[in-house]
Amino acid sequence: MAEITGAAPRVRGIRETYLAEVRAKRLANLVLGVLFAVLLVGGFVTADARNAGGFWDGLHNILDFPADVIGEAWERAHLLPGYLLKYLPSLIETLNIAAASTLIGAMAGLVMSLLVTRGLAPVGWAVGPLRRVLDILRAVPEIVIALVLIYLLGGGPVPAMIAIALHTVGALGKLFSEVNENASLKPVEGLESVGANWTQRMWLGVIPQVAPNYLSYALLRFEINIRASAILGFVGAGGIGYDLRNTMSWGQGKFDEAAAIFLLLFLTIVVVDQISSIARDRLTHGARRGEAML
Amino acid sequence: MTDATLHTAISARFARKRLLSFALPGLVLAYLAYVFVAFDIAGLGERVSLANAATLVRDTYSYKTHVTRDNRDASVEIAIEGERKGQYAPGTAPAWVTLPEGADGDTVIDLGKGHVVTFGAEAVTYDIPGYGRIVTTPGRGGVDAELPPGPVPDWISVSKNRLAVTTDAGRLTVTRNRAEVFRYALGWELFFFTLDSPYHAMGWGELASRAMDGEAGAILSDFWTNSMWRHGDVAWALVETVLMAFLGTFGAAIIALPLGFLAAKNFAPLGALRFAARRVFDFLRGVDGLIWTIVLSRAFGPGPLTGSLAILLTDTGSFGKMFSEALENVDGKQIEGVTSTGAKPLQRYRFGVIPQITPVLLSQVLYYLESNTRSATIIGAITGGGIGLLLTQAIITQKDWEEVSYYIVLIVLMVMAMDTVSGWLRRRLITGGGA
Known part of the structure; x- marks a missing residue:
């Protein structure tokens, strides 16, 4: 009986450290994820800005060239x-x-x-x-x-x-x-x-x-x-x-x-x-x- | 009896093996011989431009300074590599050129080793030790060259309108309108600062002390905007190239992951959908990056975005295929275990599947990141973006091979750096995350 009551706080301690570790890991993952997302979005925006034509301006033209090629080939x-x-x-x-x-x-x-x-x-x-x-x-x-x-x-x-x-x-x-x-x-x-x-x-x-x-x-x-x-x-x-x-x-x-x-x-x-x-x-x-x- | 059959069987095998060991090298040799003829390698000797090779090699470790005299008004200009941005301001000259004192004095160019070229008011003379003095008086009637007596050596080419002298000290060309001297020097010219920068002639010590005195910004900006080497532009080009690889690889991975589930036998119960997803991957991979680049550059114009999207499209196909194969190999027991705790489907994927495939996927994605840095260089050369564009431009203009070697060194360093980074990340994320 005494053994069990002695073990309970220890278990609680392990549980708490485990949860703390999980929280820390989740936080680290979140930070990494956010950093990654920022890099990705920022990179995309930079690439878009440095491109000759913008992404949104060009998007509706994307099929023009294949259509031209296929059209001419079809003819x-x-x-x-x-x-x-x-x-x-x-x-x-x-x-x-x-x-x-x-x-x-x-x-x-x-x-x-x-x-x-x-x-x-x-x-x-x-x-x-x-x-x-x-x-x-x-x-x-x-x-x-x-x-x-x-x-x-x-x-x-x-x-x-x-x-x-x-x-x-x-x-x-x-x-x-x-x-x-x-x-x-x-x-x-x-x-x-x-x-x-x-x-x-x-x-x-x-x-x-x-x-x-x-x-x-x-x-x-x-x-x-x-x-x-x-x-x-x-x-x-x-x-x-x-x-x-x-x-x-x-x-x-x-x-x-x-x-x-x-x-x-x-x-x-x-x-x-x-x-x-x-x-x-x-x-x-x-x-x-x-x-x-x- | 059995021995005899065994013997014939073994003999037949040996005969086959012997045939194979002769036929295979024979086939390879025959093919190489065919290629030798088809590519006209024998005729290569005539096509090789040794002059080009010599310029290329010399240019990578040395540069030349042009001293040019306009024969019509006897004015003299000095420019490194003969470029405007490398021009000496009027009245200034490198130490080996003595500018005239008065209006019609002589310009004396000391080429070293006793070679001296003098631009006079009328005549251009070249003193060559061990040979003698060449005097030319360029004018309307030609260059009027007077050589020392004796046969003309093969390093001098002389005609009525042109004189060219090439020695190991330098080179002199005289035509009716101009006289030009090249002097070669070791190193990459004006690598840090151009002539118009006040920091050009300073030593490292003085630069450091000036930087301490608050001029660090000005020094950096002079270096960054160096018009000869364009360090700022080159840095941006490197960033663009890495950006293309980064966006393309990770964008493809993000798109390919959900599609990979659709194409995996054990996750997509609908055969038709699986078939469709696989054909999409095959199509994306089969239409090569080259074709994607061409198609996309028509829509978006040249630049890093086009390159990123081209890599993204090609790699979505590769990743989709690899991811779906990895998904088909996952261990069902882990998923069962997670299911037994009452997990919903999404949680089953999150805790039963993702942890299993993450190391495999990450290692493949990171491997592609490194390889795509190389692809981004190549795509940049085609569509015009990043370091690939700078490299092709430098090669096409065919004059600044030191820039070409500079870019090549940068590209190799960039790819190796990306290799190191991706290897480091792979070790960190996979062994660190898995343990």
Whole structure:
């Protein structure tokens, strides 16, 4: 009996501290929420003020341009198949830029990722500096490198390819090294014990373990790179983005052709997204099944 | 018998593996060869502009001062990078230029290493150590250049109407109407103050002491409004870019959260609605940020708002998809537990679902915040807003590569800062909030 009466005040004390903590947490959350809302609204107002046209003035015009494009495309719908065919080579160029840069970037990223994974790296002291290199490659937007290279090499697909490939090295290098960290070291040790050199250890001991994840990440990168390559075309690096800018030039818009390009770009992105999503699912799913079998 | 079948099976597997290990690199090589031809990489050598590359590299770490003589009235102007905003006031000059004492004295330009150019009343002379003196008398009949005897070296190009001399000390160009000397110097010119500012030639110590005496405001304002580097505008451009990323990412997250519920199998019982929501996400993502940017800039004009909305639309699609997938993976037990205490539907969401998905969503949103800072730079370059616009402008004008390198450094720092901030927030909010 005495024990219970002694415990009651203690329980009350715990209860009060708990409630106080909850109140403090709620207050902190409220303050954070208000701060966030203020930032969001303030940011919107600032952005609105610094924009050439205001949000509320432009809002009712937002459908004008799509309506123009669709209207013009509708009027000349019979020309659309011809346009789709006409811009197919540019689309292929855009896809080639994306594919080549993903391929080159993934291969370089693979090597980089092995060099920056602790435990696998052949040169220990180089891990830190090489990671910084990857950070910088990742931080530079593709457009920066592309614009500089366009100045040096002239317009065309090569500057875009180099720019996207460099960014891909940074992005995939990091993701691959995260995958490598989870790889089992047993095969590597086994290979080392029979005298395999570093290349052989990596090629036969690590890569087979991580290849499905690598492929999955590389496919995701390919999706991203298609978009990037279209955008870089818009600033003069060839491909379908370049054609889009030409058809869209203010004043003499050829909106029916622009519509065809929009359509091509949209379909490409959706189709590649779907295919790569299925493929990635199978890759990771297959890997899971492989693990279960072990 | 079984051994034999096993043997054939294994052999077949090995054969397949061997084929694959040769075919795969072969395919990659074939594709790269195709790209090599399709992109005309072999012809790249001719298209590379080495002169452009040299200017670019030199310009990033040095600047040039132009000393220009108008041959018709023999007046001399001195301007950094040949720009109006870098012009020396009449009667003032850098230490290596000696202005004439009287009305028709000589202007002597010391290019260093013994190279001296003299703008006389009639003649322009250039003394080159180890070579001799070049005298030109520009007039109506041409530049009338007299070179030392012997063959003309390849760093001098001379014709009737034009003389150009390029040495490692500088460069002299004489035409009928003007004579111009470039002198190169290391560094970024006028980075802190322009020539018209009283603080231009001061050292750090004096600046600091003046700032103490109450001139800090004036000093800052001279720096901020520096017409050569436009620090104020650049700072605003950076803010605009970060703003685009911030508004776009969080706006998209706020819109995508309720839509994510509509698209999640376990929360939206109505199949048609779920299908519609998913198609909306696919559409928003499929119409790329590039197209959204173009469409929106037609309605709102260039600026940060257009960029924000373009990011917002694209990411609403990405977030909607990710959120609905995260919602489909929530643990039903927590919701049951909350329900068992008699919670109403809204409370069930608030206490049963939201705490489960918050870490996942936040980490994705914060990851996008960093990546969108890069997108905002790119969108800015297309629609005209933020640091992307400044960068494209600086590259298109093709004269101030030190500005280009300045902007690139700023962009890299900005993206890395956003990466750090978002990483810090992710750790704070997710591990701190979850524990």
